[in-house]
Every structure is written in structure tokens, then in C-alpha cells.
Amino acid sequence: MPSGRSHSFLSRLISLRRLISGRRRGIVIILVGISIFTASVVLAAAVAPNVGVAADERRMTIVGSQGGGPGLHDDGSVYQLNGRSIAWQLADADSYFDVTKLPDGTVLAGYMNGETTPCGPYDEPCARTGFRVIDPPKMGVDEAPTVTDEYSFPVRTRVNSEVHDVERLGPNEYVFTDMDAERVAIVDNGTITWEWYANTTYDAPPDPTRADWLHINDIDVIDSDRFLVSVRNAHQLVIIERGQGVVEVINKDESGNGKGDPSVLRQQHNPQWLGNGTVLVADSHNDRIVELHRGADDNWEVTWSITAAEGVPFSWPRDADRLSNGNTLITDSLNKRIVEINSSGVAIWSYQTQNVPYEADRLPAGERVGGVTYTNAETVETTANTATGQNIPVLSLLLIGIQTGIQTPFWFTEIHVATGVLALISIILGTVLIITDR
Structure with missing residues (x-):
């Protein structure tokens, strides 16, 4: 009997040791x-490194903030920075996108709201997108900004279906991008007067509203009848002429897959026409800013680029504007910052945003057609x-x-x-x- 008790005690001791050993290993x-x-x-x-600390408080900047949360569709806003202080802010949409200060002092902005009605041909609830005209408060007056005009329409989903860009053509006339139907359109006093559909140039799926097909995300007015359009998912920019359609493609399809070379542009945003055959582009998924120049053979090539500022690599930059002083204002979206650099890549001014910014314009001029080019200058060697x-x-x-x-x-x-x-x-x-x- 004692031997049995000893064996039982020994067995329990071994089991306890294994238990402690197993738990210990796990912990x-x-x-x-x-x-x-x-x-x-x-x-x-x-x-x-510190970011958002380069100082010059005299600069005024208008910002379109896409927001935060899953998919970046919560807490969108438009706000004005005086230096690095917020002078006013309107936060009444799920997302805001491109913003432009108009000559009369109002602000034009693309926007999107989800979970809305009525929905037209789509099931309720749906998303609604379009653009707004915002009247900001006067300088020094403690008032909230107000929406004075709006044009919008229902879309199937709030993801990859928004109006990302709009430009004013006349008193009540606007040209905008519509990635739900993959078109650009002109609306005058609430009536569509002209449209260009991407399926006239690209091979379309059966229903573009059910797929993130081309993701047309930007339009700039080159002159009265020509527009520079960003076709994001094709890695291309196209020049569209009213009455003619596409008259030039930047980053042509050389492989036969319907897309441009992703080493030149990859899902880009917000190109700026600098003139003289030069375009400044936020090459978003290549995490850089580039200048493209049209060569003698009519092919476009990268002639200048920058990949970082303030010692921090860009992460999904979605806007770059060449300013009247020759500097470049960059919206570095996933790093949540806006930074102004000179031609040597040195940060002159920067701001760390609370949410993910989509686009920023420096006041009073905003994004212009034409500007100083860095082409033929050396590519900026940046250290991250x-x-x-x-x-x-x-x-x-x-x-x-x-x-x-x-x-x-x-x-x-x-x-x-x-x-x-x-x-x-x-x-x-x-x-x-x-x-x-x-």
C-alpha cells in the first residue's frame, strides 16, 4: 500500500510539473x-522625425478631408488653415474631396454621404454624392460656414462611387467627375449639358456601377474645350476635347491590357497641367510626386520625382500643386500631413492633420493651369x-x-x-x- 501511495503521489507530481511546464511555455x-x-x-x-512642424504662419490653405474610420468614410470635413491654426471648419458629410476657393470667396467641394434616401434606381438606403458651394465666415467673425448651393445624385454604394473633383466653368456651370457611371459631365443650372463616358474609349464591364472599374477621380480645365482627366485604375491621364473625345493619352497602353505602365504612373490623383507639355502628378501607389514631360516622339516620361519630405517617405500622396512661388504643396494622405517643399525638396511649411486629407489648395490662387517646371532639374534625392x-x-x-x-x-x-x-x-x-x- 505505501508503494501504491508513493506511485500515485509521483504521478500527480509529474502531471503537475507537466502542467506548470506547458502553461509556462505558453505564457x-x-x-x-x-x-x-x-x-x-x-x-x-x-x-x-518630427513632421508637421515646419513653420511659416503667413500661409493660408484650404483642405478637403476625406475623414477616417473603415474605408475613410467617416467625419469628412472642409477647413481653412491660417498658418497651422484652423480658422473655420464644416464637418457635415461622410467625406469631402477636392476643394477650390472661388473668386467670390465661396468654396467648391466634392462630397459624399452614405445611408441616404431617395435612391432613384438603387435599393434604399444608398449613398449620395455631388458637390457643394460653401460660404465660409468672414475673417474674424465667429459664425459657422453654410452650404449655399448643391448638386447631387444617388449612387449604388459609398465606396468607389463618389464625385472626387469639380471645377466651375461659369456662374452656375460646373464640370465634374462621376466614378459611379465612369463619366465626366457638365451641369448648368442643374441640367446636364454635356457628358463623356469612358466606355467610348475603354472596354467596359456589363455594369460599371457594380465594379470599381476605372475610378475616374480628377478633371482640370486646360482651356474652354479641353480637359485633363485622371483615369486612376488605368494608370493614365487623358486629354478630352469637347466634340472630339480623347485626343491624347499620357502613359499609353503598350502591353495590350488596357492600362498604362505602372512604373510611370500607378493609380494617380490630381494632376496639374503646367504647360509646355509638362504635367505634375501625385503618383499615389508609387508613393511619389512626379513631373511627366512630352518628348519629341510624343511619348511621356518622368523627368523629375520626389519620394519623401521631412525625412519621412510619402504614403499614398494624392495631391501636388506647383505654387506661384515655385514651391510644391503636397497632400500626403496616409501620413496625415500637408507639406510644402522647395525645388530642392526642403520642407518650408507643413501641417499634421487629424484625419486623412484628400486635397489641399494654397490661397489665394489655389491650383492653377500653368506653373514653374522642375523638368531637367535633378531628381530630388531624399533621405528617409x-x-x-x-x-x-x-x-x-x-x-x-x-x-x-x-x-x-x-x-x-x-x-x-x-x-x-x-x-x-x-x-x-x-x-x-x-x-x-x-
Whole structure:
């Protein structure tokens, strides 16, 4: 009998040791994974350069903020910065996009609201998009901005269906982009007077409203009958002439897949016609700003580019304006900043935004047709102080998803995605060890 009791006690002791050992291993694995992730985040935050601190308080800037939250469709706003202070703000839409200060002092802005009615041909509720004319308060007057005019229409969904850009042609005449129907159109006193549909040039799916087909996101007036249009998903810019259609393609399809060369442009935004065969473009998915120049053979090539400012690589920049002083104003969307650089790439002024900005215009002139070109100048060699592993398969895609979902700090890179995945795996593995050793 004593021998039996000793054996039973020994068995329980061995089982207890295994239990403690299994639990300990699980806890250690969890703590190691979390510690690696935490250390990577703390270190990156500690060594990250300051952004949004370059100072010159005399500058006035109007900003269209797409917002935040999942898909960047919450808390959209339009606001004016005097220096780096918000002079006024209108936050009454899910998202705002391109903004333009008009000669009479009002502000023209593309916008979108979800969960609205009536919906016309679409199921309720639907999204509604269009543009607004906003009357800001007078300088020094404590009043809220008001919407004085609006043109809008229902779209199937609030994702990839919005009016991202609008330009005024006359007192009540506007030209705008419509990525739901993939068209550009002119509306005069609420009546459509001219339209160009992309399916006259590109091969269309059966129903463009059910797919993010071309994502036409910008239109600029070159002259009274010619427009510069950004066809984002085709990696192309096209010049459209009323009565003629597309008369020139920037970044032509050379491969036969209906798209331009993504090493030249990749899902770009907000081109600016500088004149003399030169265009300034936010080359968004290549995370850079470029100048494209038309060569003697009528092919367009990159003649100047910049990939970072303030020691921080651009992350999905969506606007670049060449200013009258020769500098360039850049909206660096996923880094949540607006930065003005000179031709040497030095930050002259910058601002860290609360939510993700879509576009910014420097007042009083705003974005103009024509401007100083950097073509034939040397490409700016920028030094990024933050570690980055851009274009890493899987990790870069995950990073974009995280950035558009929860808006991480600018110093959060693929490295942190990797350590975060490692921490998640460690938690799962450690938890399994703890449970199975019960």
C-alpha cells in the first residue's frame, strides 16, 4: 500500500510539473511575441522625425478631408488653415474631396454621404454624392460656414462611387467627375449639358456601377474645350476635347491590357497641367510626386520625382500643386500631413492633420493651369529617417488595409505589421499550449 501511495503521489507530481511546464511555455511564448511587437513600436516612435512642424504662419490653405474610420468614410470635413491654426471648419458629410476657393470667396467641394434616401434606381438606403458651394465666415467673425448651393445624385454604394473633383466653368456651370457611371459631365443650372463616358474609349464591364472599374477621380480645365482627366485604375491621364473625345493619352497602353505602365504612373490623383507639355502628378501607389514631360516622339516620361519630405517617405500622396512661388504643396494622405517643399525638396511649411486629407489648395490662387517646371532639374534625392519596407508582398497590402482602417501613425511600417503578425501567432500558439495542458 505505501508503494501504491508513493506511485500515485509521483504521478500527480509529474502531471503537475507537466502542467506548470506547458502553461509556462505558453505564457512565455505570448509574452515574447507581445514584447517584440511593443519594442518595435516604441523604438519607431522614439526615433521618428518630427513632421508637421515646419513653420511659416503667413500661409493660408484650404483642405478637403476625406475623414477616417473603415474605408475613410467617416467625419469628412472642409477647413481653412491660417498658418497651422484652423480658422473655420464644416464637418457635415461622410467625406469631402477636392476643394477650390472661388473668386467670390465661396468654396467648391466634392462630397459624399452614405445611408441616404431617395435612391432613384438603387435599393434604399444608398449613398449620395455631388458637390457643394460653401460660404465660409468672414475673417474674424465667429459664425459657422453654410452650404449655399448643391448638386447631387444617388449612387449604388459609398465606396468607389463618389464625385472626387469639380471645377466651375461659369456662374452656375460646373464640370465634374462621376466614378459611379465612369463619366465626366457638365451641369448648368442643374441640367446636364454635356457628358463623356469612358466606355467610348475603354472596354467596359456589363455594369460599371457594380465594379470599381476605372475610378475616374480628377478633371482640370486646360482651356474652354479641353480637359485633363485622371483615369486612376488605368494608370493614365487623358486629354478630352469637347466634340472630339480623347485626343491624347499620357502613359499609353503598350502591353495590350488596357492600362498604362505602372512604373510611370500607378493609380494617380490630381494632376496639374503646367504647360509646355509638362504635367505634375501625385503618383499615389508609387508613393511619389512626379513631373511627366512630352518628348519629341510624343511619348511621356518622368523627368523629375520626389519620394519623401521631412525625412519621412510619402504614403499614398494624392495631391501636388506647383505654387506661384515655385514651391510644391503636397497632400500626403496616409501620413496625415500637408507639406510644402522647395525645388530642392526642403520642407518650408507643413501641417499634421487629424484625419486623412484628400486635397489641399494654397490661397489665394489655389491650383492653377500653368506653373514653374522642375523638368531637367535633378531628381530630388531624399533621405528617409524612418525604416520602411515598401512593396513587400503581403505585408505592404496588409499595411494599406490597416492604414485605411484605423489610420496608424506615419512611422508604422511593414516592420510593425510583421511583428504584429508574429505577436498574434504567439498569442494563438501560447493559448493553445495553456489550454491543452489543463
